[in-house]
Amino acid sequence: MQFYNLGLIIGLSVASGPCILLLVLGALLISRHLKQRKARALREKFFSQNRGQLLKQLVSHRADIAERMLISLEELEKATNNFDQARRVGGGGHGTVYKGILSDLHVVAIKKSNIVVKREIDEFINEVAILSQINHRNIVKLHGCCLEIQVPLLAYEFISNGTLSDHLHTEEPRSLAWKDRLRITNEIAKALAYLHSAVSVPVIHRDIKPSNILLDEALTAKVSDFGASRYIPIDQTGTATAVQGTIGYLDPMYYYTGRLTENSDVYSFGVLLVELLTRRKPSLYRSSEGDGLVMQFLTLLAHDNLSEILDPQVVEEGGGQVKEVATIAASCIKLRGEERPTMRQVEMTLEALQTPNESVSELIEETNETMNYPRTNKRAKQGESSRCYSLEEEVLLSATYPR
Template sequence: MVYSFIHIEDKRNDNVYFSGISIIIGVASGAGLILLVLIAYYVSYKFKHQRAQILKRKYFEQNRGQLLQQLVSQRADIAEKMIITLEELEKATNNFDKAREIGGGGHGTVYKGILSDLHVVAIKKPKMMVQRETDEFINEVAILSQINHRNVVKLYGCCLETKVPMLVYEFISNGTLYDHLHVEGPISLSWDDRLRIATETAKSLAYLHSTTSTPIIHRDIKPANILLDDTLTAKVADFGASKYIPLDKSGLTTMVQGTLGYLDPMYFYTWHLTEKSDVYSFGVMLIEMMTRKKPFPYMASEGNGLVAHFSTLFAEGNVMQILDPQVLSEGGNRVEEIAGIAVACVKLRGEERPTMRQVELRLEAAQSPEEFEQNGDVAINSPLECTEPMTSSSRQYSMEQEYILSARYPR
């Protein structure tokens, strides 16, 4: 009986022993499995991180990041600030949330975001980009990084760590001049607003042509590239096509680039780009602001385009026929003066056009009639004044018509 009790007790001890071993083995196995999972996750994470870094470096080089660094290397502090990481932009846009989209089209999407320094920005994210567009992208960054003017859109930086590089601008909330001009019925832009926007645009172009260390020609001035902020202050945008002009040269021979209807005919025919090409485009835009008519594909009953028709009416003293009724009712005696500035800007021969500095002065003077009358060197015998009744107008207009027709099949 004693023996049996001892035997039963030993069995119980053995069961407890083996049960404890099983628990230990189970816990150890579970811990080992968890450790293996953690190690696998860590290795996978490190691999993905390294792969992402390699991809970012590849895209950085592919997007000519090194060239960009060289272009802005004169100011290391600017170069460092200009290149923004993908992580920063993902945070700024809540990972490019669709709710943050503020515009876009066939070429890409624009997002509104807030950077870590609390600047509100517009992030342009193209869908795809060919080599020419990459060159334009680098060109725009290089130019805008060196410009500081209240009427030029501010570029905060760019991201080169994605397949298609992204640009980060100050956020301009009120759309483009084009958006305001071309709506049904009366528009919110008064005559004074239009005159001020034209003057601000002229100031920015005069700055680009004559104040920057190396003259810059915008090459695509049009209402769609004039942004307006909350106070309707003009901000010139889109410098992808812009060109530097060497100080020792009066112009540059380059392939024609620009927008049909605003393109300087002399530049189109000769491929010789000068600051007077911007003057022509500005003149077309000024005509558009006064008439609310698009330069292309506008065609008058006589077959003239908008520029030719406007110039002919001005020469005949009948320009009021084509003006926006709102301009007629609000413009007073300044309207003909501004029309004269526009006509001077779109003369066929570049050397007959005024400089943007002269246009700026004339527009400022037109906003202050008293100053205009006192400032004789600007108002009287100014290069802007259309003293000729355009005796060679028929030749000018026929050439322009020829240009418009040929421009439908640009080089």
């Protein structure tokens, strides 16, 4: 009897083993299927949500763009080896940038946000809406976006040589050659002039600074980071917005009025010119009198003593062009926006500086008069006041803006 029971147990065990194994495998397959189904549903939810926002942004422009710019999550995972840390090429507190190769063999930089907040999503969608309609050699190209994740992923052309800030603020005593600095400023001016006046609906960048200017292997400038950018309808002279920008580059009038115009980009560009001339960071610099970089630059320019703050390499290599660029910068950072030149005027003047012919000086002088540039001769120094601005205006310019 005992042998019979033992045999029965063994027989049942042998017979039920495959059944249990099948049950376990079945449970695993069902669980995997449910996870895949849930993930697919989530991706479809995010796609619908993000695509809806994108289409809303594009509804008055080119709605078809939303379709041709789409890249699947699977494609981007394959391009980055599932976002392998070895493919990480940059990033900070707000996001990470990965290098990847798409199936069409385009090398791209894939921007992935670390923060899941509505503002981040809005900025990503805004960037897609703007960059998908722009085609300029000095503006970073957007290859597409992935909307199947909570915060969309953006795939740009990969620019391999870092930012203008990286090249400018090195530990080395020498930085970019003067001829490269002059050409780079002209390329940035061309890009901004294009955004302000050559696209169907003008675009204000709102965050022009060296860290948002990418450089390729030939040191060609590419304006990037359009998350804070805004459209300004042609029939409007400006628009009221929540203030966005970076301390030191932010237009004081925009900061205090909340009214955004093309002049705000002009001011930021002027600060960038000052930074290129001095290799000083506007957010960190303070003179012995407590003045910020912009105020100190203007004071020294008015006293014809700019060499005190200029990068020695600029003094050595720039010659007479330095004075002209400094004058352009001073015009761009005038307190009143309506007194600043347009980016088109700035572009023309910088272009003239690089044109090797006898009429350059006349063209620069003619453009300067059109822009009403401040003069830096003895009469300016010996006038009723040696200050470029009133005390009230100086306070505005040298203040540390609370954010």
